[in-house]
Amino acid sequence: MAPSAGPSARRSTTASAERLLNLLIALLDRESGYTREQLRGIVPGYDRAGNQDAFERMFERDKAHLRSLGYPVEEIPDDDPWASDAQLTPRYRVPRGSYRLPRVRFSAEESAVLAVAADAWNDAAQDRLARRALDKLEPALSGEAAPGRDLQPTVAVADPAFEPLLSAVLAHRTVRFDYVDRTGAFSQRTVQPWGVGSRYGAWYLAGWDTDRRAQRTFRLSRIISEVETTRETFEPPRDFSMGGQLARMVSQPPQLCVVVHVRQGAGQLLRRIAAPSDSPAWRAPEGYDAVQLAVHDTESAAEHVCAAGPDARVPREPVPGIRGDAAQGGSTPTAEGGPSAEPDSTSDDAPTAEDIATQNAVADAVARRLRDARAFQARMPGVDVRWGKQRRYGAAKASTEQHLARLLHIVRHVYAHQGAELEETARHFGITDAELVNDLQTLFVCGRPGHMPDQLIDASWDDGHIYLGNAQELSEPVRLTVPEASALLMGLQTLQAVPGGDSRVVRSAMQKVATAADALPLADALAAPDADAAAEPRDSALVTRLRDAIKNGRRVRLQYLVASRDEVTERHVDPVRMIFSDGQQYVRGWCLQANAPRTFRTDRIVGCEDAGEAEVHPRMESEVRSSIQPAKRRPVQAVVVTDRRGRWIVEHYHAKRFVEVSVPSAPGETEESDAAPREANSQPIPGSRARAARGPRPLPEYVAAEVDFPTLDALSSLVTRHAGHVGVVSPPEAVAAVEQWLNSSCPEPTPGRP
Incomplete structure (x- = not known):
């Protein structure tokens, strides 16, 4: 058990809370207030401060605590008419009525969505703020509210930049950070942050880039330094809406198609996002199936192929007998750079020069990523992991x-x-x-x-x-603080992205929450305007079928892809609710095969059929909150090392512990070049400049984290998917499995036939 959970820690917390409550009552009791010395004498607990400096620190912390709970501690001049200027000291009070909740009343529908929004956070700090906000609003909620149990959004944040950026948004403070854009270009940014929100499973910051003098949107996972908050303030534009900004982020259709050969009976996750290919130009050899993958760019395709490891490969040249436009001028370069044999016939389905170029570009990207993954893993034997004592930041304050x-x-x-x-x-x-x-x-x-x-x-x-x-x-009911209201509003904002949600009720609830904090601009900044209603997502046919099963109490037979085991299984499930998290939808229910509650990603459900009437399961009925968190115990426990680009793994995979480490340089690489920021292929970023004397503090270059995985294949897939940014240090069996996975992955098949 952690020390903070022991009896002595509980006594200390109770004593601190008792002192704070007595201080609050004193500050409310006298309109003219008290001086510091007077408060030290009349508030039980301050006598434990050993000296004046200790008391000063304690008093400053106590004031911050009360203000964070919504009580405005004011500092006013001393009213002693006989005191000289040198003797005058400030007095402290909480003006009566200054903290009262404004007149606001929530309907039954609004109260229901508030309960769902407050339950959405998986982040501990934001969860506390949202629940505290709901507690404060209790007198204004409808007693008829009955939160629906068939839908639950969740908000999870795995980006370390989230907390400081949200604080800067609320305080209207300019920030600086190092950023790597989607092309891999490195730059240092100075931004006036207008809003933070999530869309399509990623978190974004919108604001004014002061160096480029233009509005920009930044993906939080690409921030590779600590966020430096400056003292410079600004006023965000009145017409800005983060909700509207997110609603206008429309997912673009795939721009490229590439043929991939997948080993028969394997690569189920890759098959799930691909379609069978009937192209004669890249027919699959024996033991493989040809699939066509539609992607936005070559790097996206390479990432999916690398995640499948030895079970997928990208053919380069068309098979003999298929003439493409590129071949009409003579020869076509092979994987080794030499000319290939001239195709001996033409075909109506012959690939174009663009098709061949796409295949070769993706094959090159796969080869480069696998080389980077092998090179990074080869440096892991020199990593010395020393855990030391793990600190729990802010635990006592919280x-x-x-x-x-x-x-x-x-x-x-x-x-x-x-x-x-x-x-x-x-x-x-x-x-x-x-x-x-x-x-x-x-x-x-x-x-x-x-x-x-x-x-x-x-x-x-x-x-x-x-x-x-x-x-x-x-x-008396207490008004919401801006951080409390923001936590609740961002939970409501998530509901706007849930297919089938009632945006009218959500917008109304957001306005009232902002009123309860006397901060109406907050709702305007987060809510999606009515004009953006057309951008709201809609349920797929599968999700609609699952919702109907929940509503009508029906059991479903699922054909479900278990990605970690690379297999499709059959499950009989009594569904209870839908969960929306990070742009993905899940169905939570009682799995008859496991005889326990389980959660299934809807995009991995291959088939869904009605299987009769569902049963009532007491354990499901008693669930107050569903979770999509991974199981507490997983069979593979490994220590992975990530660079700054892969640091999100520490939070996303719920690392048990983590520590900064040093990684030996690769052969022929100096420590100076190794310390430079890296792009996706781990090469030095062109145009990167030296860090300014005053600027964002860099994150640790490398971090070791202890993470649990369901299988060794899932761990190996992570290494190849994020090639060059993740390696495995221990245990030996995990290292051996990853190295075998890397060595058996074949990025460059034989020209003409893989």
Whole structure:
């Protein structure tokens, strides 16, 4: 168990929350406020500060805690008429009424979508903010709300740049970072961030690029440095909408088609995104099937082929007997650079020069990626991984704020439901009866300065029913802070991208959430305008069939592709809900084969048929929140090393631990050239310049992370898919499997016939 979860840590958190609550009551109690020294004398807990410096630090932290919960701690001049200028010290207060929730009321439909949005975050910090926001809005929610259980969006962030960029968006602060665009070109950017949002499974930043003097959109996964937040402020344009910006990002149709030969009975994931090919120019040899892959560019095609490893290859030249336009001028270069034999006949289906060029370009990209993967893996034996102590950033702060927020929520809730049953109240807060009693005991010893019996909060629960008194100021609904509202609004924004969602209700709820924070521009910035409604996605026929099965209580028979095992399996599933996450849709239900809850990606469902009436499964009914997180225990535990371009793996694959490491240079490569930013093929980026003396702090060049995988093939596929950016250090059996996978992958087949 982590140290922060132990009894001593819980006592420390309770003591901190008690001190903060007493401080808040004191700041609310006196309109003229108190000086620091006065507060040090009247607030229990400050006597534990050993010296003046310790007290100053404690007081500054406490002020930040209260402000983060929505209580504006003000600093006002001292009102002592007899004091000299040298003796005047500021006084502190929370003006009464300054924190009250504005008049707002949510309909049953709006309350339902708010509950879904608050439950969407997989990021711990944003999840806390969204749930705290929903707690504060409790008095304004409809009691008739019944959140649908058949749909659940989830918001997951694997990009380290997200938190600082979101903070900069909310604070209107200019940022700087190093960026690698889709072509691999490196640059340092200075940006006024207008908004952050997700689309098609990726997170984006939109803003004003001050160097290029134009609006730009940046993909967060391509930021390869820490985000530096400057002191420079700006005002975003009034007509900007991040929701509208995302809605206008339309997925472009594939521009290229390439023929790939896939080993029979293998490469199921590649087959799923391809179609059978009947081109006579690139007929498959014995043991292989020819498929046609439609892609946006050669690198996308190469990535898919490399992920299949030894089971896929790209033929270069047409088979003999098929004449293409490129062959009409004589010979055509082979993979080795020499001329190939002149085709001996023509065909109506002969490939064009463009077709041949596409095949060769993709084959070259595959070969280059596999070379980079082999070269990077060859450097892994020299990596020394020393884990050291893993730090948990912000754990104490989050724990203290979370406990104080719960104490304040208990006061507001019980004041609105005097005489509520203790057991029912504990269930409402998701805590045990003993934890609720401990919280009530904490409230019982808090009160106005002096702490005489008539100044303390009156709390009683002896008969199993809870009553509170003498805490009227704390019982008033509190307005949302901007970070709380933003967390809830971004959850609502995700609902706008869910096929079949009611955008009218979502937009209305977003406006009211922003009103509750007195920050209407937030809703305008995040919501998609009505004019963008045409860009809203629609359900596929398969998803519609699954939704109908959930609605009508029907069982389905699925033909499902298990990518990690490269096989198609048959499952009988009683579906319960749809999950939308990172641009993908999932169906969550009870799998009869596993006799347990399971989650299935809809784009990997090969077939779906009705299989009769579904049963009710108590474990599914008791699920408060569905998850698409990987299983806690997976059979393959490996230590992988990533460079800056692959750092997202640490978060995306839920690494148990990670540490910065050094990687030996490749033969013939100096450390200086190795430290330069890299593009997709791991070659030095053309035009990269030296880092300015003052600029974004670079991320660690290499990081080792301990990650679990379902199979060795899944690990090997990751290495070849992200060629040159990922390697495996241990255990030996995993290293051996990856090296065998790399060595058996054949990027350059024999000309004419693979």
